[in-house]
Amino acid sequence: LPFDHVTIAVFGASGDLAKKMTYPAIYSLVANGMLDVNKLHVVGTARSSYEGSEFQDKIKKGLKEKKDAKASISDFISRCSYVSLKGYEDTESYSKLDAAIRKLEPEGKKSLRLFYIALPPSAFEDVSGNIKKKCWPEGQTNRLIVEKPYGKDEASAKKLSKHLESLFSEDELYRIDHYLGKDTVKTILPLRFGGNPHLSSTWSREHVSAVTINFKEEFGAEGRGGYFDEFGMIRDVMQNHLMQWIVLLGMEPPKSLSADDIHEAKLKFISDCKPIVPEDVLVAQYEASKSDKEKKAYKDDETVKNDSKAATFATAVMYVNNERWRGVPFVIRAGKALDETRAEVTLHYKTPAKALFPTATPSTFTVRDHPEKSHTLTLSTKQVGEGFSIVSAPLVVDFDHASPSASVKASYVPSAYETLIFEAITGDHTWFIPRAEAEAGWRVWDKAISGTENRTPFAYEYGGQGPKEEKEFLKQRAHDVHFET
Numbered sequence: 001l002p003f004d005h006v007t008i009a010v011f012g013a014s015g016d017l018a019k020k021m022t023y024p025a026i027y028s029l030v031a032n033g034m035l036d037v038n039k040l041h042v043v044g045t046a047r048s049s050y051e052g053s054e055f056q057d058k059i060k061k062g063l064k065e066k067k068d069a070k071a072s073i074s075d076f077i078s079r080c081s082y083v084s085l086k087g088y089e090d091t092e093s094y095s096k097l098d099a100a101i102r103k104l105e106p107e108g109k110k111s112l113r114l115f116y117i118a119l120p121p122s123a124f125e126d127v128s129g130n131i132k133k134k135c136w137p138e139g140q141t142n143r144l145i146v147e148k149p150y151g152k153d154e155a156s157a158k159k160l161s162k163h164l165e166s167l168f169s170e171d172e173l174y175r176i177d178h179y180l181g182k183d184t185v186k187t188i189l190p191l192r193f194g195g196n197p198h199l200s201s202t203w204s205r206e207h208v209s210a211v212t213i214n215f216k217e218e219f220g221a222e223g224r225g226g227y228f229d230e231f232g233m234i235r236d237v238m239q240n241h242l243m244q245w246i247v248l249l250g251m252e253p254p255k256s257l258s259a260d261d262i263h264e265a266k267l268k269f270i271s272d273c274k275p276i277v278p279e280d281v282l283v284a285q286y287e288a289s290k291s292d293k294e295k296k297a298y299k300d301d302e303t304v305k306n307d308s309k310a311a312t313f314a315t316a317v318m319y320v321n322n323e324r325w326r327g328v329p330f331v332i333r334a335g336k337a338l339d340e341t342r343a344e345v346t347l348h349y350k351t352p353a354k355a356l357f358p359t360a361t362p363s364t365f366t367v368r369d370h371p372e373k374s375h376t377l378t379l380s381t382k383q384v385g386e387g388f389s390i391v392s393a394p395l396v397v398d399f400d401h402a403s404p405s406a407s408v409k410a411s412y413v414p415s416a417y418e419t420l421i422f423e424a425i426t427g428d429h430t431w432f433i434p435r436a437e438a439e440a441g442w443r444v445w446d447k448a449i450s451g452t453e454n455r456t457p458f459a460y461e462y463g464g465q466g467p468k469e470e471k472e473f474l475k476q477r478a479h480d481v482h483f484e485t
């Protein structure tokens with residue numbers, strides 16, 4: 001690393017994201033020798049107060065000891081401290097935080113301060129403004145990781161950009177989308193451009209009838225009502241995480257793998273995406289399970305308004321106005337409180353016009369993140385044995401269950417957050433989102449959101465497969481796409 005010392009300041013350190021994601025990710029970097037525990041401090045901060053070792057004990061609960069770790073959990077915890085803020089707008093609190101960090105930084109050495117803000121969007125302007133005012137020493141490197149949601153629409157995203165621009169240079173900002181830290185998302189590039197002619201030459205409207213993305217979660221929005229009710233499913237995962245996956249799947253080859261060239265190719269694709277119209281969006285909300293009393297309706301959550309129309313499930317059909325994809329529906333589907341947890345993108349191939357075997361099931365190619373990390377290409381082949389029956393058989397690469405010695409799996413598999421925090425420390429912007437992209441992404445989704453927000457959502461049962469109306473909706477728009485299992 002180009003630094004003698006790194007301080008990571010975690011805002012929102014009392015919250016769930018910090019305990020479940022941020023701290024475990026930083027510990028794993030240490031345990032795997034990516035960061036030297038003796039050159040690192042993690043300063044948590046939030047409005048809660050903790051006595052004695054209460055904060056460290058809380059963080060510890062989220063960590064798992066690793067065999068052959070380069071540093072133990074107690075080594076790591078000894079480098080973690082906590083500063084409580086009176087309020088996010090209270091400038092004095094930031095002076096206190098700055099003094100606490102200063103004490104940890106070795107004098108005359110090259111230090112990095114990395115600020116990670118995992119807080120509700122309403123606190124963001126105050127926090128970033130005060131960080132800049134009080135905790136951003138000149139003459140050393142300081143960086144800020146900006147979590148989603150990046151605004152609520154194009155106008156608020158632009159406003160947020162203006163605010164950030166007045167305080168920080170673009171180089172100092174790392175707009176994070178944890179899907180860009182996932183192998184299953186980044187792998188789209190080598191799959192398409194890494195010497196697989198059977199994929200690269202068929203990756204277009206000539207051969208593809210539809211692209212689908214299917215994101216399902218077995219759990220609902222329990223306990224997150226305050227945030228979720230304001231943002232809903234489209235803003236929570238579709239406009240950002242799922243869109244990032246689609247952008248890599250759809251974009252033209254970048255000129256090189258440099259951050260600038262990748263960002264340019266991504267932005268070009270986003271500007272070719274037609275804004276999704278409300279008529280091509282179906283929204284739904286889950287009701288209580290009929291068989292399991294624990295699985296309550298979305299609206300039964302105390303933090304949710306009784307008359308909430310927030311979508312916990314949505315299916316949207318997007319079209320892309322370019323040579324490669326004109327006319328191909330991109331069906332983007334995401335739902336909470338369903339029968340399983342799944343996240344995958346699939347290319348659905350056309351049946352060749354003059355097929356000798358017209359009944360053969362057209363081939364599909366799927367990249368999956370949940371329930372396992374895998375790639376699956378289905379092939380039409382002759383059933384082995386008597387007769388001439390044609391069957392569809394999968395060719396599978398299962399990364400999760402691959403043997404540890406298999407070349408498809410490195411011995412160290414960092415989580416998405418781990419990867420991205422490390423890249424922010426090394427100063428690599430490739431898998432972060434530049435300003436123009438963060439704003440342009442909303443242009444595709446704004447109408448879809450504003451045009452469906454006041455619509456009464458269809459109902460579906462917690463633990464089921466989604467609203468029954470989806471079948472007809474898809475039939476009219478992407479007739480050979482269906483999701484029922």
Ligand code: BG6
Nearest residue numbers: 148178217236237241343369370
């Ligand atoms: C988060 C959303 O950003 O992503 C959650 O706020 C969602 O609602 C999560 O559950 C999904 O991430 P992953 O990596 O589990 O697919």
